[in-house]
Amino acid sequence: MDKKSADKAIRLWIIAMSALFFVFFGMRSICVFALSIVVNTIFAKIISEKNKGLPIAVVFNVSLLCAFKYSGNPVMPVAISFYTFQQIAFLTELKRGNIKDFSLLNYLSYILFFPKILQGPLSEYDNLNRQIASLSEKKINSEGIMDGLYLFALGLFKKVLLSDILGKAVDFGYGNVASLTALDAVIVAISYSFQLYFDFSGYCDMAEGVCRMMGIELQMNFNAPYIARNISDFWDRWHITLTKFFTKYVYIPLGGSRRGVLRTYLNILIVFFISGIWHGKGLTFIIWGMMHGVMMVITRIKAHPSTDKDKSKNGPDKNKPFGAINVIKTALTFIYVTAAWVFFRAPSVNDAALILKKCATGIGQYGLHISIELAECFQLDELWYVFKVTPIPSWNKSGYLCMWIILVVSALFIFSGKTARNMADKFAQGNNGILKTVFISIIFVWSVLSLGGVSTFLYVNF
Known part of the structure; x- marks a missing residue:
């Protein structure tokens, strides 16, 4: 042929x-x-x-x-x-x-x-x-197939065993806003940030895994977004292809930064307003978009850019090692992004405001208490079956253990700075073939066995 x-x-x-x-x-x-x-x-x-x-x-x-x-x-x-x-x-x-x-x-x-x-x-x-x-x-490439299987299994794991577990706690929290304690509200807000990332990036990992098995490389869509040091850096890392789309087909046709400083800031706000209404109808999505737009303008003002080219010059050095200042910048950026996600997820502006109010001022009223009903949303049956053969179930706070394991594992995954693509490339370069196969098999089988209660992907709704 x-x-x-x-x-x-x-x-x-x-x-x-x-x-x-x-x-x-x-x-x-x-x-x-x-x-x-x-x-x-x-x-x-x-x-x-x-x-x-x-x-x-x-x-x-x-x-x-x-x-x-x-x-x-x-x-x-x-x-x-x-x-x-x-x-x-x-x-x-x-x-x-x-x-x-x-x-x-x-x-x-x-x-x-x-x-x-x-x-x-x-x-x-x-x-x-x-x-x-x-x-x-192209010919069939066994390394490409293994690489793709790794990415697919990792994406499935992120969706089924992290995103969906976190999602149960998120659904509980946003369905019971009035009864949440301060720490409940904080955990629910952070859980949604984690859930959305694992859900969306998990899909992209699976898509890229399928493509690699075919011999095709999809464009990167996530690059460790929660280690960003400001909002501009965040949007260079989160849903990268959407950012490129809005830049290429909305921001630049509007004039970009070629028509003066004030017009540049207005163009930024227009882009994020459109991004908000693209994601969903209602005031909550507009607020989410404008929170990012306003902070993007503030970031640009601080950097004193005069052209789009300046953005890359003045932007954070992604290869610079983490120091105390950078850790603080990352923490503040994550807190701001998480606060914006509250509006993105909340059914109403009032619910979003109440959750943020509890996060900021609720400890005096409720103390450092986490509802057991919220903690039980994190229960992973596979882990609990292991715990049952140990003294753990007799512990006074054993009902909270799965919650902390899921949150800590999620945080380590997210804040390590490693992407699934990084991990797949490292996997392909290594020599421990048997260990890799065992690892892929375990997370893949575990994820498949948990598919019975899997939810739809969040971004399918947007």
């Missing part, structure tokens, strides 16, 4: 497998996605042939998203936020001439590509298309 035929066969396989994958999310999601694909295919043909129609195409895509996201629909079509942004990015690059020839096969294999379809990353067309085109020349 020649290269052209092989490339066509691979793309058809990707399209078929992606369509089969999407079938499991129901007819409503299929129909909306199909509508998006058909209409955007028409727009792509018009743009490629006549170089017209991009503004109307953008309005269509944004309107389709808003029609489902903000009109009170009880069930939103799966992945609509992500593939809408991918459609806009594709058409914009086509208009700019960065995609030379429109090909239906290339377009469908990019938009439908199943590992990234639900939650990203928001992949650039050129990058992904080039890698798909090179698959016909």
Whole structure:
């Protein structure tokens, strides 16, 4: 089979497998996605042939998203936020001439590509298309398969055995805001920061793991975001591809930092306002977005930037070792980000304000007490079965042990500064083949056995 035929066969396989994958999310999601694909295919043909129609195409895509996201629909079509942004990015690059020839096969294999379809990353067309085109020349790579399995198992572990356990405590806390003690409120707020990270990055790890087994490298979407030293650094690390999307298709077209200092700050606030309403409807999401926008402006004022280029010059050195000052900066940034996440998760502004009030001032009223009902949300049956053959169950505070284990393990995982990609690369370079296989097998089997109560991914709802 020649290269052209092989490339066509691979793309058809990707399209078929992606369509089969999407079938499991129901007819409503299929129909909306199909509508998006058909209409955007028409727009792509018009743009490629006549170089017209991009503004109307953008309005269509944004309107389709808003029609489902903000009109009170009880069930939103799966992945609509992500593939809408991918459609806009594709058409914009086509208009700019960065995609030379429109090909239906290339377009469908990019938009439908199943590992990234639900939650990203928001992949650039050129990058992904080039890698798909090179698959016909690649041979099966056992190291790549093992590397991918490691990433997939690690992502599954983060989702099933960390995010979902933390999620039970979060759901309890936000469902019983009035009765939380001060330490309850602190634990619930931190647990949501951890849950959201493990849930979203866990999905991206699994997506990248599948891609590595295929011989494709997805763009990095998380780079140890909670060790950031300011908000600008945080957004260079958290949901990296979304940050790039907003920078490339919103911030820069608005003028970026080319139209003066005040306009630069206004553009930043507009970007974060849009980010807030993209994530969800309601005042809580707008507050979350503006908290980040205002702090981003403050960070820029302190750095005295005059151009976008200055941002990279004045930004924190990510390779600089942690010292006392940097630890304080990281702690303060994490506290601020966590406070913003409270609005992101809370059902109302009043609930978010009450949780933050308890975190800040509640110790005088409640003392250093943690509700046993909250602690029991962290109970992991597998750990408790081990504890039962020891004297631990007879301890006075044994009901709190699983909670502290989950929180400490989560904190070590998050604040170590290591990403799943770092760990996978180190795993691939090592020589302890048997130990690696055993490790992968244990976390994979443990995660699979716990799949019965697994929840949906959080970002599917955004």
